Amino acid sequence: MIAATERVAPAVLSVETRGSGSGFVFTPDGFILTNSHVVRGGGRGRGAPRAAEKVRVRFPDGRTGPAQVVGDDPDTDVAVIRTELAGLTPAPLGNSRSLKVGQLVIAIGNPLGFQSSVTAGVVSALGRSLRSTTGRLVDDVIQTDAALNPGNSGGPLVNSRGEVVGINTAVILPAQGICFAVGISTAADVAVELMRHGWIRRGYLGISGQNVPLPRALVRRHDLDQERGVLVTSVEDGGPADKADVLPGDIIIAFDGKPLAGLDDIHRLLIGDRIGVASTLVLLRGAERREVAVRVSEKPRA
Numbered sequence: 001m002i003a004a005t006e007r008v009a010p011a012v013l014s015v016e017t018r019g020s021g022s023g024f025v026f027t028p029d030g031f032i033l034t035n036s037h038v039v040r041g042g043g044r045g046r047g048a049p050r051a052a053e054k055v056r057v058r059f060p061d062g063r064t065g066p067a068q069v070v071g072d073d074p075d076t077d078v079a080v081i082r083t084e085l086a087g088l089t090p091a092p093l094g095n096s097r098s099l100k101v102g103q104l105v106i107a108i109g110n111p112l113g114f115q116s117s118v119t120a121g122v123v124s125a126l127g128r129s130l131r132s133t134t135g136r137l138v139d140d141v142i143q144t145d146a147a148l149n150p151g152n153s154g155g156p157l158v159n160s161r162g163e164v165v166g167i168n169t170a171v172i173l174p175a176q177g178i179c180f181a182v183g184i185s186t187a188a189d190v191a192v193e194l195m196r197h198g199w200i201r202r203g204y205l206g207i208s209g210q211n212v213p214l215p216r217a218l219v220r221r222h223d224l225d226q227e228r229g230v231l232v233t234s235v236e237d238g239g240p241a242d243k244a245d246v247l248p249g250d251i252i253i254a255f256d257g258k259p260l261a262g263l264d265d266i267h268r269l270l271i272g273d274r275i276g277v278a279s280t281l282v283l284l285r286g287a288e289r290r291e292v293a294v295r296v297s298e299k300p301r302a
Contacts, residue, residue: 004106005118007162011091012155014058014110015067015081017041022109022155023057023081024164025090026191030083032057033191034154035169036072037133039079057083060110071194075136075202077169078187079154080194091156094163096142096183099123104160105144107168107179109152121146121179129264130170130180137264140183142166148179157181193272201272203296205246205281206239207232211262212251214284222289228261229253229284244281244294254282270296 011025015034018041023034039052058064065085072079099105103123110117125143132138142157148171157166166181193200212231219227229251235242246252254260255269256279274296281292 001104001106001120001160004158004160004162005108008091008108008156008158008164009060009118010089012060012108012110014151015039015154016056016058017052020151021153022151022168024108024154024156025088026093026164027090028088030067030085030088031070031191031195032067032081032083033156033167033187034079034081035167036074036077036079037169038154039069039072039081040074055081057081057085058110059085071198073190073194073200074134075132075200076138076182076186076190077132078167078182078190078194080191091158091164092162093184093188094159094161094165096140096165096185099126099142099159099165099183101126105142105146105165106158106160107144107146107148107152107155107181108158109148109155109168117152119147119152124178128180130182136267138182138186139268140186141169142181142183144179144181146179201275202299203270203272203275204239204299205241205266205270205294205296206236207241207246208234209252209263214251214253218284218287221287222284224253224259226253226259226261230260230263230266232283240294240297241281244292246281246283246292246294247285249285251284252281253284254280256280270299272298 015021015023021038023032057067067081067083070080107119128141128143129137130141155168156164168181170180209230232250275298
């Protein structure tokens, strides 16, 4: 634990905006990973403020300076900022997909100016999903009992080899020892896109919907593998679904050959690679099964 902490602690810093949190350097030229809600000043709801253009960072050796927000993604609670301070030591990144339940992990933060605050625990569960501030599910979430506080948000979750395996993001306040971190494998993919574009490109269909159980008669009639679907409650005028002749009252049951059990399944499938690509929706309209062609559009940026 001491060796792992000493390997990563020099890269951990305090991030100061309208609130405060932590972050860590992950490239030698000053790119820093932290939480989206940290650069937005601590707001976690749908009315959260926009990301600050600039923030201040404070390192354990006392150095402070401004940092530029490169981009943030509220859907995964990941943000990338960059500082021009020189002589930085990046934290080595591990692989969150190789973690095991029961494995030792260390949470390191720089909360409220308290340098290198360290807590330890074990991986309690893997593959959790956590609801983000936008309502979208974040996958590849690590549950740990390493104690966190709001100032630890954005700091690294580290394995015993001193490799970052997650970004500390949330704590269940009424509970004891239930804390969450976004897996570094997910965060690294998001960071690459933020560094490239400043935002994450995602597709959308232009519908509102709700999860509903499918009538058993229709499940048997169409030999379906699922018992739930997405009821379309409204369709955006001129949106992809409207152009595909999707109507309110339709129940979407599959997208490009993949069964859908709910809205979260649609969100997972509407990734940037599908934008502009013709796809197929399978839906139930009354008792009829229909297939419609839809061309996914890029989700407008908030």
